[in-house]
Amino acid sequence: MSIDTAGPIREGEELDLDKLGTYLKKTLGSFDGPVTVEQFRQGHSNLTYLVHAGDRDLVLRRPPFSSKVKSAHDMSREFTVLSHLNPIYSPAPKTVAYCEDESVIGAKFYLMERIQGVILRGKKPKDIEVSPGIPRACCDSFVKNLVALHALDYKAAGLAGKRR
Numbered sequence: 001m002s003i004d005t006a007g008p009i010r011e012g013e014e015l016d017l018d019k020l021g022t023y024l025k026k027t028l029g030s031f032d033g034p035v036t037v038e039q040f041r042q043g044h045s046n047l048t049y050l051v052h053a054g055d056r057d058l059v060l061r062r063p064p065f066s067s068k069v070k071s072a073h074d075m076s077r078e079f080t081v082l083s084h085l086n087p088i089y090s091p092a093p094k095t096v097a098y099c100e101d102e103s104v105i106g107a108k109f110y111l112m113e114r115i116q117g118v119i120l121r122g123k124k125p126k127d128i129e130v131s132p133g134i135p136r137a138c139c140d141s142f143v144k145n146l147v148a149l150h151a152l153d154y155k156a157a158g159l160a161g162k163r164r
Contacts, residue, residue: 004119006038006050013039013047013065015105023104024053027097027111031056042119046073050114058096062109076100079110084157091115091145 009015021035031054040048040059049060063073076098085092096111120138124130154160 004040004042004117006040008041009037009039009049010041015049015060019104020051021053023099023101024051027099028053028056046075046078051111057114058111059093059114060109060111062105062107065106075108075110081159082112084159085152088152088157089149 015037017035017037020037024035025031033052033054036052037060038050038052040050046061046063047065049062051058051060061075061078063075079095079098082092083095086094093112093115096113098108098110099105100108102108118128
């Protein structure tokens with residue numbers, strides 16, 4: 001199956017690699033190799049990048065460059081929810097760091113571990129053969145995960161009072 005891949009960064013959405021590299025070394029500690037960045041170009045709303053820091057792959061999320069609605073792109077909220085979900089809901093990625101210092105890349109952002117997999121988008125990838133059981137299995141998985149999420153005790157997870 002087709003794994004969602006990152007590629008070249010869209011013009012105007014580049015990140016300052018020197019500042020990001022300095023932040024990563026301070027936050028992650030020492031690592032061998034350069035910091036390189038690619039972008040997951042599809043999707044909507046917040047921008048998503050694949051950061052290679054030595055042999056470690058991380059996903060960086062930040063608001064769009066032209067965002068005027070701050071509450072719609074609240075990186076702190078995303079980071080907080082994922083940080084509390086990961087220990088009790090294994091499909092949620094593990095968060096790595098949250099950066100409030102907008103001088104690093106021009107906005108608040110967070111980093112999380114990369115989970116590789118297929119991301120269903122508007123068009124079926126050309127390299128996927130869809131047998132009759134796949135759509136049903138996807139729907140079943142979707143419903144099971146929604147049920148699991150709704151069954152979580154958000155208070156026990158530390159998410160009570162975390163509204164914004």
